Amino acid sequence: MAVDTRVSRTEPAATTATRLSGPKPPRRTASPRATRIRNIVLPIAVFFVLIGVGYAIAAYYDQVRGLPFLVPYPHLVVQALLFDGDFRPDLLEALGNTTLIAVIGLAIAIVIGMAWAVLMVQASWIESALFPYAVVLQCIPILALVPLIGSLFGYEMPSRIIVTVMFALFPMVSNTLFGLQSVDKGQRELFQLQGASRLTLLTKLRFPAALPSIFIGLRNSAGLSVIGAIVADQFFQRGDGGLGVLISVMNQRLNGAEMFAAIVVASVLGVVVFVAFGWLRRLAIGRWYSAN
Amino acid sequence: MTIASPPVAPPASTRVDTLLDFRDVAMRFANGTVALQDVDLTVDRGEFVTVVGPSGCGKSTLLRIASGLENASHGSAEVDTDRIGYVFQDATLLPWRTVRDNVELLAELNGAPKTARRAAAQESIDLVGLSGFESNLPKELSGGMRMRASLARSLTLDPELFLFDEPFGALDEITRERLNDELLRLFVEKRFAGLFITHSVSEAVYLSTRVVVMSGRPGRIVGEFDVPFDMPRDPEIRFTAEFAELVGEVSHALREGHN
Numbered sequence: 001m002a003v004d005t006r007v008s009r010t011e012p013a014a015t016t017a018t019r020l021s022g023p024k025p026p027r028r029t030a031s032p033r034a035t036r037i038r039n040i041v042l043p044i045a046v047f048f049v050l051i052g053v054g055y056a057i058a059a060y061y062d063q064v065r066g067l068p069f070l071v072p073y074p075h076l077v078v079q080a081l082l083f084d085g086d087f088r089p090d091l092l093e094a095l096g097n098t099t100l101i102a103v104i105g106l107a108i109a110i111v112i113g114m115a116w117a118v119l120m121v122q123a124s125w126i127e128s129a130l131f132p133y134a135v136v137l138q139c140i141p142i143l144a145l146v147p148l149i150g151s152l153f154g155y156e157m158p159s160r161i162i163v164t165v166m167f168a169l170f171p172m173v174s175n176t177l178f179g180l181q182s183v184d185k186g187q188r189e190l191f192q193l194q195g196a197s198r199l200t201l202l203t204k205l206r207f208p209a210a211l212p213s214i215f216i217g218l219r220n221s222a223g224l225s226v227i228g229a230i231v232a233d234q235f236f237q238r239g240d241g242g243l244g245v246l247i248s249v250m251n252q253r254l255n256g257a258e259m260f261a262a263i264v265v266a267s268v269l270g271v272v273v274f275v276a277f278g279w280l281r282r283l284a285i286g287r288w289y290s291a292n
Numbered sequence: 293m294t295i296a297s298p299p300v301a302p303p304a305s306t307r308v309d310t311l312l313d314f315r316d317v318a319m320r321f322a323n324g325t326v327a328l329q330d331v332d333l334t335v336d337r338g339e340f341v342t343v344v345g346p347s348g349c350g351k352s353t354l355l356r357i358a359s360g361l362e363n364a365s366h367g368s369a370e371v372d373t374d375r376i377g378y379v380f381q382d383a384t385l386l387p388w389r390t391v392r393d394n395v396e397l398l399a400e401l402n403g404a405p406k407t408a409r410r411a412a413a414q415e416s417i418d419l420v421g422l423s424g425f426e427s428n429l430p431k432e433l434s435g436g437m438r439m440r441a442s443l444a445r446s447l448t449l450d451p452e453l454f455l456f457d458e459p460f461g462a463l464d465e466i467t468r469e470r471l472n473d474e475l476l477r478l479f480v481e482k483r484f485a486g487l488f489i490t491h492s493v494s495e496a497v498y499l500s501t502r503v504v505v506m507s508g509r510p511g512r513i514v515g516e517f518d519v520p521f522d523m524p525r526d527p528e529i530r531f532t533a534e535f536a537e538l539v540g541e542v543s544h545a546l547r548e549g550h551n
Contacts, residue, residue: 184382184384186380186381186382186384187384187386189361189380190378190380190384190397190398191401192361193359193360193361193376193378194398194401194402195401196401200401204397204400204401205386208386208388209386209388211388285388287388287429288387288388288429288430288431289387289388290431
């Protein structure tokens with residue numbers, strides 16, 4: 001996670017040196033267009049291989065072991081996913097609930113995480129006092145807290161949100177803190193010379209400078225909030241269930257195709273969140289910041 | 293040891309107007325390092341004083357004390373203006389702001405109204421030759437252009453005292469010489485008092501009306517040279533015998549002070 005917000009200086013001496021260091025071996029980089037095509041074609045090829053492997057495993061369980069419900073054929077999963085009118089409402093409702101929990105949990109994690117980091121950056125003694133707890137938070141096996149959370153907050157939505165927040169919080173805290181602290185000393189003194197207040201320093205310098213790092217935290221936290229929401233489902237199964245509940249239920253009923261369909265949806269949700277936050281990041285800071 | 297060449301002919305208005313006055317300044321950091329000792333130095337209006345010295349001798353500390361970023365641990369540093377420009381070693385531009393918004397920053401921090409600071413920014417941008425690049429981001433500029441933007445930013449304060457902390461140290465020779473010329477042009481035009489830190493002796497002699505030589509740590513003033521060349525300066529004086537001689541004398545003092 002090398003975030004460098006400093007403006008890099010041109011170093012003509014270095015360029016000359018490389019230019020003088022004899023002929024370079026011919027570069028083997030393909031043209032940008034070929035690279036683009038390759039980046040699309042190869043993953044698709046791997047996809048088909050995986051589908052093939054899926055069929056092989058399904059055939060093994062079906063033909064050899066006689067347990068066809070355990071690993072369904074891929075086309076049955078597709079059917080459950082897209083063409084099963086009875087299953088679709090359940091799937092969509094579960095997706096909606098999981099997404100809702102993940103979004104609420106993420107929003108809370110963002111607010112708490114950034115506030116926590118902003119607080120710590122105000123004074124080094126505050127950081128000393130509070131940072132260990134961010135680490136502790138990450139080290140707690142959340143499974144161990146399930147009975148406690150359950151008895152305090154019940155086995156419905158509030159507890160699911162709490163677990164989701166616990167999953168998503170740490171990357172927000174640590175990345176925001178790292179970003180806020182990575183401000184160049186010269187830039188800080190520039191503000192100091194004009195007698196800028198703490199608030200001005202935060203809003204006009206620290207926060208914008210921290211954005212690249214904050215977006216890394218956001219993307220990690222968003223991914224974790226989806227995972228958190230699904231894991232929380234498995235522990236706190238009362239009330240409106242999400243994908244995690246659906247997966248357990250379908251597993252218990254030996255509905256392999258439906259269970260896999262729910263797993264696919266959960267995975268797609270994770271990927272969508274990941275891509276969405278990458279896109280959001282480019283939109284927000286791509287103009288001035290490019291990670292090498 | 294103070295070697296003074298014949299003094300420069302005094303400017304038309306002879307009233308001495310001291311903008312910066314270091315008296316018996318010493319600097320000892322918390323870790324025990326003594327960066328400066330026995331420094332007496334004044335900079336008057338219309339003077340461009342350059343401090344040369346080996347790296348780590350506390351030259352930059354002088355500027356930090358003058359600007360109020362640090363307090364001297366001994367002695368006094370009086371500054372007789374609140375319009376101080378400070379140009380850092382790096383351009384310290386904010387990468388998310390365009391050239392215009394970067395140049396506007398200081399006025400913005402001082403609470404100047406939008407139209408006033410926009411006008412001041414445009415004037416400074418024109419002055420440093422960055423017209424046409426107002427909407428560019430720092431990453432789209434060369435090192436020299438970033439320094440120009442940094443200069444323009446300080447110019448918006450219309451400084452009476454201008455502090456330069458090795459601003460051109462990271463630039464290549466040609467860019468550095470061009471920026472030296474630009475800086476001299478600004479100095480002639482604006483008549484601020486300049487205090488410039490560098491470790492390039494020829495840059496020091498070319499830019500200044502007076503060169504101050506500091507010893508290695510703890511930094512003491514071991515020589516002062518008045519520079520007799522007229523302002524505005526002809527870039528060709530760099531190739532004259534008098535220039536070479538003065539560079540030689542300063543270098544000599546620098547070497548003596550280092551031992």
